Amino acid sequence: MATEPSDRLNALLLDRNAVAIVCRQPLESVEGPGGVVFPPTYAGKGDNAPPEYNISDFGDGRNVCTMDSVQSQANRIEAAFLTAPYRALVREVTVRAELADGEQRIIDVLEAPHRLADATIRFSDLRQDAERAFRNFRDAPRAVAELSPMSLLMGAFDSRGTYCKIPRALTARIEAHNVRRLVRRALYSAALTGKDLGHEDSKLSQIGLDNALDGPIPGGIIADGGIWREAVLNLIALRQNCGQRVTNRYDEKPSKTPPDDLSAYIFGLGLVSLTLQPETFLRQGCLLVAAAPVAATIRYADGAKTSFSLSTVDALEFAKTAALRFGVASLPPRQGHFQRELIDEANRQAQEKNEKKKVKGNRGA
Known part of the structure; x- marks a missing residue:
C-alpha cells in the first residue's frame, strides 16, 4: 500500500539524518533566453553616483548578479499568506497606526519586514508580548509562533531589544549567472x-x-549563464527553532512517534512556501517565467541525496492539518495600536547610546 503524503512528510521531519530540502529551478525572461532583464539597483559609491547592480565578479570572466535577495523573497512568500487559502494557516496579528494626516493604516505582521522584531510591533502595545516571547524563545518558542510563526521559519533578530536572534530555516533567492x-x-x-x-x-x-x-x-543585463531560483528548507534550524534541543545520532532510525505540533506546524508552512509559485513580476523590466520544472532533493548529513516530489495540494493539506493540531483556529485575532509617543523616547535613548560610544572611542584614542 502506498505511503500517505502526510506519513512520508512526518517521517522526513523526524529523520535526524535529513538536514535540508533543496529546490532549484531555472527561470528566463518572458522574452525568452537571452532577453534583457533588470536586477534591483542599489546606491552607488560617493555623492551623486549612479545606482549599481549587485554583481559579484570572480575575476575569471564569471560573475553572479542578485535578481531577488533572500530578504525580498521572504517578503514575497509572506505576502502570499495574506490571501486565501493560505490566510487560514496564520493567525491574524495586526497593528493599527494613525498617520500624520489622520489616515488609519493597518499593518499585518506578515507585511512587517522584520516580522516580530519589526518597529511596528516594538512601538505598539503588543511590544511587551513580543519581548516576552523573544526572552522565552529558547525554552518556550510556542509564544513566538502564536504571534508570528513566520519568525520561526524566516528568522528574526530583535536587534533593538532583547537581542534574541532566530535563525532562518527557509531561504530563497534568485540569481543570474555570467x-x-x-x-x-x-x-x-x-x-x-x-x-x-x-x-x-x-x-x-x-x-x-x-x-x-x-x-x-x-x-539591464543579459544572463549568459541563466537565471536560477534556489530555495532551501533547513530542517536542523527548523527543529531547533521549535525547541528540539537534543541532537540525536545521525545513524539512529527515525522515531515513529508523531512530531510535536509546533514542529509540524512550522514544517507545514515551510512546505507550502517551497511549493508556492513564486511571483514572476519582480520589478519593471523583470518579468520572469519558469524555464523548466523545479528539481527538489533531500540532502542527508552523510552527503547522500534523494529526489523529493511534493504537490502544492499535498503541501497545503499537510499544513492545514498541522495548523489545526497546533490550534490556529482557536487563536483570536490580535490588533495592537501604534504608540507614536514611544518614538521620542527611543530617539533619546539612541542618542545617549551614540554619545557614550563617542566618549568611549575618544578615551581609547
Whole structure:
C-alpha cells in the first residue's frame, strides 16, 4: 500500500539524518533566453553616483548578479499568506497606526519586514508580548509562533531589544549567472522649450520644459549563464527553532512517534512556501517565467541525496492539518495600536547610546 503524503512528510521531519530540502529551478525572461532583464539597483559609491547592480565578479570572466535577495523573497512568500487559502494557516496579528494626516493604516505582521522584531510591533502595545516571547524563545518558542510563526521559519533578530536572534530555516533567492551589463541613455525632447517661451537665459528641464539628457545609467543585463531560483528548507534550524534541543545520532532510525505540533506546524508552512509559485513580476523590466520544472532533493548529513516530489495540494493539506493540531483556529485575532509617543523616547535613548560610544572611542584614542 502506498505511503500517505502526510506519513512520508512526518517521517522526513523526524529523520535526524535529513538536514535540508533543496529546490532549484531555472527561470528566463518572458522574452525568452537571452532577453534583457533588470536586477534591483542599489546606491552607488560617493555623492551623486549612479545606482549599481549587485554583481559579484570572480575575476575569471564569471560573475553572479542578485535578481531577488533572500530578504525580498521572504517578503514575497509572506505576502502570499495574506490571501486565501493560505490566510487560514496564520493567525491574524495586526497593528493599527494613525498617520500624520489622520489616515488609519493597518499593518499585518506578515507585511512587517522584520516580522516580530519589526518597529511596528516594538512601538505598539503588543511590544511587551513580543519581548516576552523573544526572552522565552529558547525554552518556550510556542509564544513566538502564536504571534508570528513566520519568525520561526524566516528568522528574526530583535536587534533593538532583547537581542534574541532566530535563525532562518527557509531561504530563497534568485540569481543570474555570467551576466553582461548594459547601459542606457535617454533624451527627453520637450514639446515646448524655454526658447519657445521666451526663457532663453534659464533652463526649464527641471519642471518638464526644455530638452534633457540622462545617463549613462544601468540598462539591464543579459544572463549568459541563466537565471536560477534556489530555495532551501533547513530542517536542523527548523527543529531547533521549535525547541528540539537534543541532537540525536545521525545513524539512529527515525522515531515513529508523531512530531510535536509546533514542529509540524512550522514544517507545514515551510512546505507550502517551497511549493508556492513564486511571483514572476519582480520589478519593471523583470518579468520572469519558469524555464523548466523545479528539481527538489533531500540532502542527508552523510552527503547522500534523494529526489523529493511534493504537490502544492499535498503541501497545503499537510499544513492545514498541522495548523489545526497546533490550534490556529482557536487563536483570536490580535490588533495592537501604534504608540507614536514611544518614538521620542527611543530617539533619546539612541542618542545617549551614540554619545557614550563617542566618549568611549575618544578615551581609547
